[in-house]
Amino acid sequence: MRTTVAALAALTVVGVAACGNDTDPQPAGSATGVTGPVTVFAAASLTESFTTLGREFEAAHPGTKVTFNFAGSSALATQINQGAPADVFASAAPKNMATVTDAGNGDGSPTTFVRNQLVIAVPKGNPKKIAGLADLTGPGVKVALCAEQVPCGAAAAKALATAKVTLTPVTLEQDVKGALSKVKLGEVDAALVYRTDARAAAADVDGIEFPESAGAINDYPIIVLKNAANKAGAQAFVAYVLSDLGRTALTNAGFQAP
Incomplete structure (x- = not known):
C-alpha cells in the first residue's frame, strides 16, 4: 500500500509540474x-x-x-x-x-x-516671400535641390517641368535631409523637400505648398x-x-x- 501511495504522489507531482510548464508565459x-x-x-x-x-x-x-x-x-x-x-x-x-x-x-x-508630396521649404518667416516655383528664379534666390537620381530630385524635376520653370540650384544633394539642412543652416533661401520633412523641421522652416506637386507624388x-x-x-x-x-x-x- 505504501508503495502505491508513494507512486501516486510522484505521479501527482509530475502532473502538477507539467501543468505549470504549460501555463508559464513564454517570452514575447x-x-x-x-x-x-x-x-x-x-x-x-x-x-x-x-x-x-x-x-x-x-x-x-x-x-x-x-x-x-x-x-x-x-x-x-x-x-x-x-x-x-x-x-x-x-x-x-x-x-x-x-x-x-x-x-x-x-x-x-x-x-x-x-x-509623399513636395513643398518648398523656406527659412522661418519666409523672408524672400516665396509663394510658388516661379519665385525660385528671382534675383539672388539660392535654391537647393536633390540630385535627379534621388526620388525627391526626380519629383522636383517633374514639378519644375510641369510649371515650365528652369532654375540652376546652388547645390544638388544626395538625399532630402541634405537639401533641407541647407535651408536650416541659412545657406540657401529655399529647397524642394517632402512635406513630411518640412513638418518634422517646423521649428526652423516653413513649408510652402504649390499646385504642381500634385503631379509629382512619390x-x-x-x-x-x-x-x-x-x-x-x-x-x-x-x-x-x-x-x-x-x-x-x-x-x-x-x-x-x-
Missing part, C-alpha cells in the same frame, strides 16, 4: 518567433517616422533590436545589390525598389505603404530582402509598418495613404 519574442536584430535600409525621408516605429516595434517584440540605415533610395539600392547586409528595404520611389527586385534581391513583391514601397539574416524579424517589421498602428503613425507625420 520567442513566443512569436520574432527576436534578434532587424536591419532596415530606409529612405532618408522616413527617418523620424521609422525611428519612432522602430521603438514601438521593439516594445511590441521584446528581444528585438531595430537598426536603421537612412540615406537616398538610389544609394541604398546600390548598397543592397552590392551585398550590404539588410533585412528590409523601404524606398521613396518604385524605380529604386525595382533596381533591387530586378536584381533578384527581394523576397516576394514590394508593397506600397505611403505616398509612392513608397517596402519589401523583405531575399538574403535577410532575420527573415522572421523582417516580416514582422514590414507587417508592423502596414498595420493600422503603423499607418496611423505615418499619416500623422504627413504621409498620404496609398
Whole structure:
C-alpha cells in the first residue's frame, strides 16, 4: 500500500509540474518567433517616422533590436545589390525598389505603404516671400535641390517641368535631409523637400505648398530582402509598418495613404 501511495504522489507531482510548464508565459519574442536584430535600409525621408516605429516595434517584440540605415533610395539600392547586409528595404520611389527586385534581391513583391508630396521649404518667416516655383528664379534666390537620381530630385524635376520653370540650384544633394539642412543652416533661401520633412523641421522652416506637386507624388514601397539574416524579424517589421498602428503613425507625420 505504501508503495502505491508513494507512486501516486510522484505521479501527482509530475502532473502538477507539467501543468505549470504549460501555463508559464513564454517570452514575447520567442513566443512569436520574432527576436534578434532587424536591419532596415530606409529612405532618408522616413527617418523620424521609422525611428519612432522602430521603438514601438521593439516594445511590441521584446528581444528585438531595430537598426536603421537612412540615406537616398538610389544609394541604398546600390548598397543592397552590392551585398550590404539588410533585412528590409523601404524606398521613396518604385524605380529604386525595382533596381533591387530586378536584381533578384527581394523576397516576394514590394508593397506600397505611403505616398509623399513636395513643398518648398523656406527659412522661418519666409523672408524672400516665396509663394510658388516661379519665385525660385528671382534675383539672388539660392535654391537647393536633390540630385535627379534621388526620388525627391526626380519629383522636383517633374514639378519644375510641369510649371515650365528652369532654375540652376546652388547645390544638388544626395538625399532630402541634405537639401533641407541647407535651408536650416541659412545657406540657401529655399529647397524642394517632402512635406513630411518640412513638418518634422517646423521649428526652423516653413513649408510652402504649390499646385504642381500634385503631379509629382512619390509612392513608397517596402519589401523583405531575399538574403535577410532575420527573415522572421523582417516580416514582422514590414507587417508592423502596414498595420493600422503603423499607418496611423505615418499619416500623422504627413504621409498620404496609398
